[in-house]
Amino acid sequence: MSTDPTTMTRASRGVYAITPDETDTDRLLHRVTQVLDAGAVWLQYRNKGASTALRAAQARALLPLCRAHGVPLIVNDDWRLAAAIGAEGAHLGESDGELGPARAAMGDGALIGASCYADIERARRAVDTGASYVAFGAFFPSPTKPHARRAEPGLLSAARSLGVPRVAIGGLTPDNAGPLVAAGADLLAVISGVFDAPDPARATRAFAACFD
Numbered sequence: 001m002s003t004d005p006t007t008m009t010r011a012s013r014g015v016y017a018i019t020p021d022e023t024d025t026d027r028l029l030h031r032v033t034q035v036l037d038a039g040a041v042w043l044q045y046r047n048k049g050a051s052t053a054l055r056a057a058q059a060r061a062l063l064p065l066c067r068a069h070g071v072p073l074i075v076n077d078d079w080r081l082a083a084a085i086g087a088e089g090a091h092l093g094e095s096d097g098e099l100g101p102a103r104a105a106m107g108d109g110a111l112i113g114a115s116c117y118a119d120i121e122r123a124r125r126a127v128d129t130g131a132s133y134v135a136f137g138a139f140f141p142s143p144t145k146p147h148a149r150r151a152e153p154g155l156l157s158a159a160r161s162l163g164v165p166r167v168a169i170g171g172l173t174p175d176n177a178g179p180l181v182a183a184g185a186d187l188l189a190v191i192s193g194v195f196d197a198p199d200p201a202r203a204t205r206a207f208a209a210c211f212d
């Protein structure tokens with residue numbers, strides 16, 4: 001497995017772990033290490049409660065850990081931070097700015113994701129303006145984001161023709177995620193189902209088994 005960001009193999013099928021809001025950076029690194037050791041293939045740094053300075057420090061701290069595992073680091077909300085620290089990508093939702101400037105600044109190789117909620121037309125536009133992957137959800141009630149809009153699994157099959165990886169998010173557990181993979185999800189994006197599990201490594205492996 002390559003740990004060079006320019007040549008690392010980018011698996012585009014498997015567990016896409018997203019960090020919980022964690023103020024203690026050492027604890028964040030410890031928790032993420034467990035999940036990467038267990039086989040998560042992408043990591044998103046997301047911390048909705050942190051200051052700008054803490055977010056920059058935590059994102060920077062995660063980068064060598066991700067590199068050591070050959071896992072791309074994707075920064076939520078803020079492509080400028082992603083570019084500044086040399087992360088592999090950024091994830092942008094409807095309040096996070098346009099994809100075009102992010103793509104122009106980060107280059108063709110960057111992994112730039114777009115939240116598409118339950119909107120296939122939004123997904124089409126996102127791909128047309130440079131998204132590397134599209135994310136749909138929430139598919140189930142999310143403990144992390146209880147008011148997230150809901151989506152139906154049929155969206156995942158409808159999005160096959162877009163030709164980019166399809167990510168499912170929202171309230172996923174190892175017990176409910178299998179049908180989403182069957183419907184076409186390439187990546188399962190998970191916060192609480194992994195990080196709030198009694199054994200995050202075991203939970204990561206259980207999610208990964210949904211792809212077997």
Ligand SMILES: Cc1ncc(COP(=O)(O)OP(=O)(O)O)c(N)n1
Binds near residue numbers: 046077091096135167
């Ligand atoms: C993989 C993935 N999918 C969706 C989201 C949600 O993005 P957004 O709608 O911008 O909401 P916040 O995460 O910023 O609260 C995501 N982060 N990652």
Ligand SMILES: Cc1ncsc1CCOP(=O)(O)O
Binds near residue numbers: 138144148169170189
């Ligand atoms: C960021 C986001 N967008 C839709 S649901 C969600 C939170 C996902 O977290 P969890 O896996 O704990 O439901």
Ligand SMILES: [Mg+2]
Binds near residue numbers: 077091093094095
């Ligand atoms: Mg966002």
